[in-house]
Structures are given as structure tokens and as C-alpha cells.
Amino acid sequence: MKLSKEELLLASSSLSSEKKSHLYIVNCPAERYINTLISKSGKSLTRSILRRIIFILGQEKDYDWSTLTIDEVYFVKNYLLELDYAPSTINQYLTVMRMVAKNAWMHKQMSAKQYLLIQSVDRVSGYRIAGRALEVSEIFLFYHIVSQSKNTQLMKLRDMCLFGLMVECGLRKFEVRSLNCADINLQEGFFIVITKGNKGRCIYLPVNIRYLLENYLLIHPFKSCPDAPLFFQFHTNHIAKNRRLQMASVNNLLNRYRKCTGLKRFTAHDLRRTLATYLFDIGVNINMVKEVMGHECISTTSLYDRRAIKRTKALMKSFSYKI
Numbered sequence: 329m330k331l332s333k334e335e336l337l338l339a340s341s342s343l344s345s346e347k348k349s350h351l352y353i354v355n356c357p358a359e360r361y362i363n364t365l366i367s368k369s370g371k372s373l374t375r376s377i378l379r380r381i382i383f384i385l386g387q388e389k390d391y392d393w394s395t396l397t398i399d400e401v402y403f404v405k406n407y408l409l410e411l412d413y414a415p416s417t418i419n420q421y422l423t424v425m426r427m428v429a430k431n432a433w434m435h436k437q438m439s440a441k442q443y444l445l446i447q448s449v450d451r452v453s454g455y456r457i458a459g460r461a462l463e464v465s466e467i468f469l470f471y472h473i474v475s476q477s478k479n480t481q482l483m484k485l486r487d488m489c490l491f492g493l494m495v496e497c498g499l500r501k502f503e504v505r506s507l508n509c510a511d512i513n514l515q516e517g518f519f520i521v522i523t524k525g526n527k528g529r530c531i532y533l534p535v536n537i538r539y540l541l542e543n544y545l546l547i548h549p550f551k552s553c554p555d556a557p558l559f560f561q562f563h564t565n566h567i568a569k570n571r572r573l574q575m576a577s578v579n580n581l582l583n584r585y586r587k588c589t590g591l592k593r594f595t596a597h598d599l600r601r602t603l604a605t606y607l608f609d610i611g612v613n614i615n616m617v618k619e620v621m622g623h624e625c626i627s628t629t630s631l632y633d634r635r636a637i638k639r640t641k642a643l644m645k646s647f648s649y650k651i
Contacts, residue, residue, distance in 0.1 A: 357432035358393040361424075364431075366526045369502035372575070377424045384408075393428050394437035398445040401425050405449065415452040422451060459598040461605035461634070466591050467495055473589045480566050485544040487581060490559050490573075492537045494599040498621055499531070500524075501596040505573050507558040509551040514542055529622045604632035 358378055365371045382391050384407050385400055404425070408418045429446040432438035462470075474487050493499045493507075503521045512519045518532045533541065550556040550570045557572035573581075578596055586594065600621070607617045618629040 358428045361427050361431045394432040401449050414456040415454045418452045459601050461602040469589050489540050489544045496534050497531050498600045498603040501578050509556045608633050
């Protein structure tokens, strides 16, 4: 019996350990491939995908990736297709398996025939309309619920700043959690963040976020510590601890408040999508949106442009055949 997407994520996460390097055997092509990646987020995502592949194949955590076969690649591909994963996600899994196979072949751990067979597995065509953009009223409601919660003032400000940087500055989940207090230049109204591809990007602060950060940093308990994380964890008794907020904690934080507001489901990346969609809706030029979002290619930016969909929706709402 196949598991749902949620069950697959939960089950595969049980393969995690505090030291992720223990997941793989010595001289492992999967580990070598991970070491070629530059960004921490890329390494983390690849490890997560590899753990899920191991689970799907019913293998142990010390699976020998040099024995990967074309049949196993097809099994993973078909498994994900049956779970109705998006084509882009399935292709991500296929890419990881191809790159691991390539690494094994380059180090003479896999035959050329086996490697070429794995490379021959076709990508999945098609696409999905991803996520949704929040309405402005939903953004204000989220802020309101956080400010009225029973949490301490420090926790409220932390959570509002985190939400604000994602929805009003377009930060990705890994970007917002990687920020340090020293990265924020309130006097000049900007901060530097390390984005995809290990590149630094200057982001200017909107008025609302600048105000929230000013108040937050006034009471931030670790701001004078070296490399103090901007967003830290709390003990269960609401006592702050100088440890960086985890990726999963960002999701949990957003979901907890979302349920309190009664809003429709949204993901962390939907907050980034909200900014791009709003900028398009108010008529900002696509080149400027590209700069704000920090995209390398304008084709990536165009994926966030939903204006044609909205026009089509408005047209069809009032459409009817007339005699």
C-alpha cells in the first residue's frame, strides 16, 4: 500500500539523524555528490530527497548508491507519479539520482552501461499552477492575530518580523532563518542576505518591516553575541535560547498562526509569491520585479505573473452566449 505525500515525508524523516553524514556509507557517491553542492540549502534539500528515495525503495540508511539500477529509478518515478507529485518535483528526484549515478561512474563504482541506462530515463513533462498569493486583508489579519496572541512581546515581535521579511521582502525560508542580527543595517534601511548559488543580495526594508525590526532588536537578548541569529528558538517555557530557528520551525510557526486566523492553507514560498503577484498587480515593470525578487532569469519572474489568469477569470464570470 502506497503512502500519501504527508506520510512519505514523515516516514522518510525518521531516517534522519543528528549527524546527517552518518546516513551514507564511506566512499559513497551520494555523499560525494552532496559535497559538490555550494549552498547549505541545496545540500539539505538533496539529503532530504535521498532519504525519501531510500524509503521508497525499502532500503536501509546505509544503502549502497553504486548499485542503483534503471528499474529502481523507474520505480521511484512511477511511485511519485501515482502520488500525483508535480512534474518539477519528480524531475528533481530524477536529477538527484542521475547525478549520484554519474558520480559513481566517474569513480569507477558503476559500469558505463548501468550509468547510461539510468541517464536514459525520461523527465516528466507538464507543470502545475503552484501555490497561491495571499490577499492584502489576509496579510493584515495574520499580523493582527500574532500581535493579539498570548505570547511574550519578544516572541510576538520575532514572529511578526519573520512573517514580514517573507511576505514584504520576498525572502525564502532558508534565507530568513540564516540572517544574523549583524546583517541588518537599520540606519541605512537595508540588509545583505546570502541567496541561491551562494550569492549576496542587498534588500531594502519597507517602512513597516523597518519599524518592526527596530522594536525587535531593542529587546533581542543575543544581539551583542557573535553571529547571533536574528531568529532564535524558545524553550517550551517561553525562555529564549541562542540557537537558530530550524527550517521546520518556520513552517510550524506559520501554520500555527494560520490555523488561528482560519486562513486557507499557504506555504512559506507562497509569501514570496504574494510579493511578486502584488507588484505585478499594481503595474510594476517585470524587470523591476525581477530585481526585487532576485531572480537570475526574467523567465522565472514571469511565472509569478497571474494577471492573465485574473483577466480570464473576470471575463468568464460574466460570459454567456446571447441570441
